[in-house]
Amino acid sequence: MQSDADGFAAGLTLRYGFDAYRDGVASRAWYTFTDVGVTRAEPRGQYVDGATFAQAGIFAELEAEPLTWLRVRAGARYGGAAASAAGEGRSGTRPVDLRADALVGRGGLEVALGPSLTLLANVDQGFRAPNLDDLTARSITGPGYQFENPALVAERSLSTELGARLSHGALLVEAWGYATRIEDAITRVARTTCPPGDAACTGSRIRFQLVNAARPARIAGAEALVRAALPLGFSLRAGIAWTVGDQPNPEPRPVAAAAPYRERVPLSRVPPLNGTAELRWRHRPTGLYLGSGMRWALAQTRLAPQDFADARIPEGGTPGYAVFDLRAGWRWDERLTASLVVENLLDAAWRVHGSSVNGPARGVVFSLSGGL
Numbered sequence: 001m002q003s004d005a006d007g008f009a010a011g012l013t014l015r016y017g018f019d020a021y022r023d024g025v026a027s028r029a030w031y032t033f034t035d036v037g038v039t040r041a042e043p044r045g046q047y048v049d050g051a052t053f054a055q056a057g058i059f060a061e062l063e064a065e066p067l068t069w070l071r072v073r074a075g076a077r078y079g080g081a082a083a084s085a086a087g088e089g090r091s092g093t094r095p096v097d098l099r100a101d102a103l104v105g106r107g108g109l110e111v112a113l114g115p116s117l118t119l120l121a122n123v124d125q126g127f128r129a130p131n132l133d134d135l136t137a138r139s140i141t142g143p144g145y146q147f148e149n150p151a152l153v154a155e156r157s158l159s160t161e162l163g164a165r166l167s168h169g170a171l172l173v174e175a176w177g178y179a180t181r182i183e184d185a186i187t188r189v190a191r192t193t194c195p196p197g198d199a200a201c202t203g204s205r206i207r208f209q210l211v212n213a214a215r216p217a218r219i220a221g222a223e224a225l226v227r228a229a230l231p232l233g234f235s236l237r238a239g240i241a242w243t244v245g246d247q248p249n250p251e252p253r254p255v256a257a258a259a260p261y262r263e264r265v266p267l268s269r270v271p272p273l274n275g276t277a278e279l280r281w282r283h284r285p286t287g288l289y290l291g292s293g294m295r296w297a298l299a300q301t302r303l304a305p306q307d308f309a310d311a312r313i314p315e316g317g318t319p320g321y322a323v324f325d326l327r328a329g330w331r332w333d334e335r336l337t338a339s340l341v342v343e344n345l346l347d348a349a350w351r352v353h354g355s356s357v358n359g360p361a362r363g364v365v366f367s368l369s370g371g372l
Contacts (some may be wrong), residue, residue, distance in 0.1 A: 144206030269354035321350030
């Protein structure tokens with residue numbers, strides 16, 4: 001729920017609210033031998049049966065414009081989470097009783113350097129408690145078999161971002177740079193042992209458990225967006241994004257001094273340099289429009305240790321791609337719209353880094369919508 005109270009003081013806006021939810025899990029597992037008609041129940045399912053997770057928080061943010069060229073924002077949120085799950089002796093499942101809460105804040109400002117140029121800065125704290133998947137789940141994932149860790153603690157982060165916005169007539173340009181530091185980041189570490197009686201884990205070649213990183217993880221990136229209205233009914237829109245992240249190596253240092261070891265390793269499934277571009281023509285008197293678009297990404301070969309065993313990531317990394325689309329449509333009097341899209345015109349094989357499947361092949365989509 002969110003409420004606004006505008007204008008209670010000159011140049012001030014207050015936003016506030018609260019949120020809450022509760023999850024309950026029912027989870028069971030069994031094997032059925034169809035040739036003899038025998039069913040054998042397992043001591044536990046993928047999750048712990050009867051586990052619960054609840055989260056709630058209250059927040060408030062104040063925005064002020066003390067000067068015509070300055071806008072300031074400041075806010076805070078107090079939130080907490082609670083997770084509970086019973087233990088189970090035959091499967092070696094330990095009970096979960098998590099209680100975590102935090103007071104986090106955020107702040108930002110916008111400085112107008114003129115009628116067209118604005119500079120922006122934001123600082124934001126974050127808090128995420130481990131969920132029931134982190135605390136109780138046992139399942140096959142992309143890198144291998146992953147089992148739970150009921151001793152996980154909450155992640156906490158600090159993000160800063162700087163941006164600039166240029167708006168001049170038919171031209172809009174935005175550029176942002178950001179950096180995030182995550183304390184107690186939850187990551188995977190390889191294990192050689194399994195929980196007792198877990199046949200799926202024992203039969204897996206690669207096993208992982210979630211742990212909190214001993215030192216902070218870091219993420220940095222930059223993004224840019226351009227929108228321009230061109231003569232003769234043409235318009236252009238393009239964007240580009242770059243991200244890099246690393247974390248302390250969760251694996252222990254090898255006993256052999258000569259064995260290769262890196263103190264910090266890449267974060268898993270960080271996207272490579274990628275972007276979009278779209279050129280569109282519109283004939284306003286008739287409502288007809290035509291356009292072409294491109295989605296692209298460079299190859300991602302900067303992989304986390306567990307990414308090398310991840311079936312979702314090809315050997316050596318995810319290849320780059322460029323996908324082209326064509327669009328056409330007609331809009332009549334805001335009441336009837338017909339559109340035709342040809343996706344992946346060149347039928348390129350492509351995959352978003354970390355996805356388990358390739359993106360759609362060449363396809364055609366026609367839609368017709370309207371209203372009275």
